[in-house]
Amino acid sequence: MTAATESVLAPRAMPGATVRRVASALWSVRVTTVYASLIIAASVGLSQLSDSAQDRFLLLASTNLHNLTHGHVGTLIVSAFVTDGGATWVWLPGLVCLLAVAEIVWQSRKLFALFALGHIGATLLVAVGLFFAVRHGSVPMSVVRAEDVGVSYGAAAVIGALTWALPRAYRAPWAAMWFAVTLTAVAVDHDFTAVGHLTAVTLGMLAAYRWIRPSAAVPREYNKVALRTLLAVGTVFALAEVGWQEYWWTVPIVAATAATLTYRLTRA
Numbered sequence: 001m002t003a004a005t006e007s008v009l010a011p012r013a014m015p016g017a018t019v020r021r022v023a024s025a026l027w028s029v030r031v032t033t034v035y036a037s038l039i040i041a042a043s044v045g046l047s048q049l050s051d052s053a054q055d056r057f058l059l060l061a062s063t064n065l066h067n068l069t070h071g072h073v074g075t076l077i078v079s080a081f082v083t084d085g086g087a088t089w090v091w092l093p094g095l096v097c098l099l100a101v102a103e104i105v106w107q108s109r110k111l112f113a114l115f116a117l118g119h120i121g122a123t124l125l126v127a128v129g130l131f132f133a134v135r136h137g138s139v140p141m142s143v144v145r146a147e148d149v150g151v152s153y154g155a156a157a158v159i160g161a162l163t164w165a166l167p168r169a170y171r172a173p174w175a176a177m178w179f180a181v182t183l184t185a186v187a188v189d190h191d192f193t194a195v196g197h198l199t200a201v202t203l204g205m206l207a208a209y210r211w212i213r214p215s216a217a218v219p220r221e222y223n224k225v226a227l228r229t230l231l232a233v234g235t236v237f238a239l240a241e242v243g244w245q246e247y248w249w250t251v252p253i254v255a256a257t258a259a260t261l262t263y264r265l266t267r268a
Contacts, residue, residue: 029099029100029103029108030103031099031108031111032096032099032111035099036092036096039081039082039083039088039092039095040092043082043083046082057082058082058149059145059147060072061075061149062075062079062145062149063075063076063127063148063149064143064146064148065131065134065143065144065145066144066145068124069131076120079119079123079150080151080154082149082150083150083151084150091237091240091241093233093237094233094234094236094237094238094240095151095155095237097230097237098155098158098230098231098233098234098235099115099155099158099234100230100234101162101227101234102114102158102161102165104227104230105165106212111158114157114158114207114212115154115155115157117157117203117204117207118154118155118156118157118158118200118204119154119157119200121157122157122196122200122203123148123153125199126192126195129192130143130192143192148193151241152193152196152197152200152242153196153199155200155237155241156182156196156197156201156204156238156242157201157204157207158204159201159204159234159235159238160178160201160202160203160204160205160208161204161205161207161212162174162208163175163178163205163208164205164209164212175205178201181239181242182197182201182242183198185197186198194242197241197242
């Protein structure tokens with residue numbers, strides 16, 4: 001039998017097997033996939049509105065003091081699906097990468113709980129602080145009706161929680177890096193959103209230490225290179241969310257640390 005004949009008769013990968021592998025990979029990141037799809041749907045729907053209608057919707061969806069103190073608790077959920085800045089296609093891939101690597105490591109239920117804790121927990125803690133700050137005149141009254149929507153609190157909680165997915169020797173540098181970035185943002189901006197990022201990072205670290213541990217096995221559909229890439233892109237996204245434009249000096253530090261940590265995370 002010639003080599004050409006052997007090539008013809010050799011078994012080929014069935015399309016069905018490829019489809020099953022892709023479906024299995026997507027199922028392992030189902031929370032990330034569904035969440036990203038809902039964000040896209042919300043973005044498309046919002047883009048169909050006039051500018052004034054968009055502004056009204058964002059105010060209604062905001063987790064500001066006015067809405068929360070008037071019992072509009074639904075904003076705690078709605079606000080996680082809409083944003084008020086930047087084209088969605090620019091930042092959404094970074095969010096997807098960050099959530100995907102966390103979902104692969106911790107599985108869907110824990111990622112959902114962690115993201116919700118960061119988004120809702122940080123929002124409520126910041127709201128309590130703002131309530132007393134407004135009453136004592138420490139912050140302007142304009143924050144009562146400020147637009148406050150987006151994914152950054154949940155993402156910050158995830159990036160903080162990833163501390164405990166790293167090898168033991170790299171946990172302290174990772175935690176120190178994110179505390180340095182978020183504390184710098186608070187010190188420079190004096191902004192409640194910056195405080196929210198710091199709060200969410202802290203909540204994520206505490207929650208993961210207390211009740212989240214990495215899964216025993218990473219789905220075989222994801223190799224080490226894929227995980228490194230996901231975490232690297234997700235880290236850049238998280239840094240952008242806490243204000244890398246203002247704190248450009250943190251970029252080389254974060255880049256070098258992230259490169260080392262992502263390599264070590266997926267080496268074993």
